[in-house]
Amino acid sequence: MLLAAEKWRKEFGVDELVRSFEFTEIAEVDKYYPQYYHHMDKSGRPVYIERIGNLNMKALYACTSQERLLQHLVVEYESFLSQRLTACSAAIGHPVETSLTILDLGGVSLSNFIRVKDYVFAATHIGQNYYPECMGAFYIINAPWAFAAVWAAIKPWLDEVTASKVNIVGGPSAYRPLLLAQIDKACLPKDFGGECVCEGGCSLSDVGPWNPQGGKLKVATPADDSPTASALTEKIAGVTVTESPVNGQVLSA
Numbered sequence: 001m002l003l004a005a006e007k008w009r010k011e012f013g014v015d016e017l018v019r020s021f022e023f024t025e026i027a028e029v030d031k032y033y034p035q036y037y038h039h040m041d042k043s044g045r046p047v048y049i050e051r052i053g054n055l056n057m058k059a060l061y062a063c064t065s066q067e068r069l070l071q072h073l074v075v076e077y078e079s080f081l082s083q084r085l086t087a088c089s090a091a092i093g094h095p096v097e098t099s100l101t102i103l104d105l106g107g108v109s110l111s112n113f114i115r116v117k118d119y120v121f122a123a124t125h126i127g128q129n130y131y132p133e134c135m136g137a138f139y140i141i142n143a144p145w146a147f148a149a150v151w152a153a154i155k156p157w158l159d160e161v162t163a164s165k166v167n168i169v170g171g172p173s174a175y176r177p178l179l180l181a182q183i184d185k186a187c188l189p190k191d192f193g194g195e196c197v198c199e200g201g202c203s204l205s206d207v208g209p210w211n212p213q214g215g216k217l218k219v220a221t222p223a224d225d226s227p228t229a230s231a232l233t234e235k236i237a238g239v240t241v242t243e244s245p246v247n248g249q250v251l252s253a
Contacts, residue, residue, distance in 0.1 A: 005130050014074055023072045027204065028063040032056045034203040037076075037084060037099075037210075039187035039196070044092030045100045045136050046084045046208060047183060053107030053142075057115045066119050073123055077131045079210075087210035098136030100182060102192070106142035113150055121157055128162050137182070138166045141175040141192075 009015070023029075030036075034051045041047055080099065088096040105113075127134065140147070147168070155163055169175045176193035188194025189202040198205035198214060207214035 001129075001132070008130055012074065014078065017071055017075050018078050021071055021075050023068070023075070025063045025068075026072075029060065029069075030201075030203050032060040033069075035073075035076075036203045037080070037206055037208060038189060038198075038202050039183070039208045040088045040091065040096075041100045041182045041187075042184060043182070044088045044094065044096040045098055046080065046088055046096075046210075047102065047187070048099050049102045049104070049189070049203070051104040051106070051203075052112065052116065053104060055108065055112045055116060057112070066122070069119060070122055070126065074126065077127070077134065080134060081131075084208065084210045087208070091209035098134060101135055101138045102179070103138070103140045104142055104192075105140060105144060105147060108144070110144075110146045110150065117153075120154070124154075124157050124162075128159055133161075135162065135165055139175065139178065140166060140168045141179075142171055143168050 032054055034049070034054075037046050037048050039047055084099075085096050151168065158166075167178070169178060172193060179188060179192055180194070183194065185193075185195045187196060189196050189198075191202075196202055198207060205214040
């Protein structure tokens with residue numbers, strides 16, 4: 001796995017992306033596909049949020065491309081490893097090695113989800129093959145009834161360790177207690193039942209121990225003395241499957 005990851009890093013040009021990539025279209029992309037880190041949970045894990053309810057593939061790919069979305073994803077992974085984990089570990093007082101992810105499906109249509117499947121597949125492949133075990137917990141919230149069919153299609157793409165971390169829950173009454181049990185109310189965006197309202201919007205703030213004032217974060221370059229993905233690719237661990245009820249019902253995985 002380590003050799004394959006190093007080969008991929010060279011072919012994808014990871015080090016050069018870290019040095020020079022600028023996601024200048026982020027504000028426009030945020031209108032259709034918000035993807036962002038925001039504070040940390042109670043155990044010190046950076047919280048990563050994606051929302052696809054406003055997803056408009058035509059508008060999204062008018063301002064960016066799948067290639068640039070994937071490049072941005074990789075740069076964010078590198079920043080996660082080199083800066084976010086280090087800052088969260090210092091803030092919480094113990095080593096932090098994973099994140100807590102929230103995927104909000106509120107307002108999403110099945111057709112929209114199908115249209116973004118190519119990107120989702122490519123992003124999933126990168127995450128589980130080249131940045132293993134970065135994800136500590138994964139909450140899919142506001143899951144519509146039709147998501148059972150979508151999950152059945154997605155699950156085969158995932159390895160068992162990744163799939164075992166996914167918690168599928170329904171609306172606010174189901175997910176808010178779960179999120180607030182793990183994330184301080186002051187750190188959780190108001191849209192999800194918390195109290196945080198960042199100036200300019202939480203999705204563009206990138207606020208957390210790694211960036212206390214919010215705003216654009218400078219990604220550490222490969223020359224910096226911070227941990228890199230290649231130094232962590234051999235770390236593999238497993239957890240127990242957990243599936244939570246959707247509006248009182250458990251989605252069959």
